[in-house]
Amino acid sequence: MITAENVSCSYGAKPVLQGVSLHVSPGEVMGLLGPNGSGKTTLLRTLYGSLIPDGGRVRLDGEEIHRIPARRLAQRLAVVAQEAPSDLMLSVADVVLLGRTPHLGTFERQSGRDRRIAARALQRVGALHLADREFNGLSGGERQRVVIARALAQEAGCILLDEPTNHLDISYQHEVLHLVRQLGTTAVVVLHDLNLAARYCDSILLLEAGRQHAYGTPEEVLTRAVVEPVYRVKAEPVVAEDAITQLLFRRTEDPR
Numbered sequence: 001m002i003t004a005e006n007v008s009c010s011y012g013a014k015p016v017l018q019g020v021s022l023h024v025s026p027g028e029v030m031g032l033l034g035p036n037g038s039g040k041t042t043l044l045r046t047l048y049g050s051l052i053p054d055g056g057r058v059r060l061d062g063e064e065i066h067r068i069p070a071r072r073l074a075q076r077l078a079v080v081a082q083e084a085p086s087d088l089m090l091s092v093a094d095v096v097l098l099g100r101t102p103h104l105g106t107f108e109r110q111s112g113r114d115r116r117i118a119a120r121a122l123q124r125v126g127a128l129h130l131a132d133r134e135f136n137g138l139s140g141g142e143r144q145r146v147v148i149a150r151a152l153a154q155e156a157g158c159i160l161l162d163e164p165t166n167h168l169d170i171s172y173q174h175e176v177l178h179l180v181r182q183l184g185t186t187a188v189v190v191l192h193d194l195n196l197a198a199r200y201c202d203s204i205l206l207l208e209a210g211r212q213h214a215y216g217t218p219e220e221v222l223t224r225a226v227v228e229p230v231y232r233v234k235a236e237p238v239v240a241e242d243a244i245t246q247l248l249f250r251r252t253e254d255p256r
């Protein structure tokens with residue numbers, strides 16, 4: 001369970017987040033949405049403790065996040081940051097094995113079990129065939145899948161993902177979000193695609209200029225009245241082939 005109470009953050013004198021509160025229950029997938037620069041990555045950073053808020057509190061299972069020692073935090077919380085590292089002189093298999101580090105003692109080497117967990121994680125993101133390749137030589141989409149596999153290998157109860165669908169083709173965008181749902185772990189996912197968020201998230205927090213503009217179920221948040229003024233798009237209801245009624249968002253003239 002992840003909770004944030006009235007969180008405020010600033011970079012220097014510039015306030016970036018103000019009065020944001022959320023509650024992500026065990027097994028819930030929460031989507032974090034908002035226009036560019038609205039504070040999504042900043043909020044995510046406070047949720048994994050890399051940024052200490054100026055005001056308010058962030059808790060993981062009731063414990064204040066920045067008081068949890070790094071190793072214990074990594075056993076419980078996995079993070080897929082926005083940009084995959086670009087300078088890892090390691091094989092794909094070794095990058096994914098890094099996800100096992102929080103579970104190893106000092107100087108302890110990875111066991112056969114760790115290797116099996118890493119291989120299974122690679123398989124789940126459709127990247128097992130890349131295991132022997134050098135990480136640096138991969139395409140953007142391949143790297144993204146490997147970094148997600150590393151987070152899966154961590155076997156943490158919570159996973160935070162910043163735009164995990166970046167660089168992925170449409171098929172893998174769905175596959176990765178489907179996988180996040182299947183994991184059954186508590187998840188917070190920064191997304192730009194509102195239709196993907198509608199399909200895969202249990203709850204949605206929509207930020208605008210660092211403030212919580214709306215928070216609730218996809219049905220409550222992804223309405224024309226809520227979304228149109230924030231993104232300056234027009235939304236149209238559509239009935240998809242699978243009979244799920246969704247809103248199709250498209251950029252048109254400024255509705256304000």
Ligand SMILES: Nc1ncnc2c1ncn2[C@@H]1O[C@H](COP(=O)(O)OP(=O)(O)OP(=O)(O)O)[C@@H](O)[C@H]1O
Binds near residue numbers: 016038039042
């Ligand atoms: N390290 C930093 N120092 C100063 N300002 C920052 C820093 N990181 C982010 N900002 C500013 O804080 C605001 C929120 O940035 P943030 O990256 O959290 O937004 P975002 O919603 O994730 O954006 P995007 O959708 O473009 O990734 C922006 O105005 C950004 O320029």
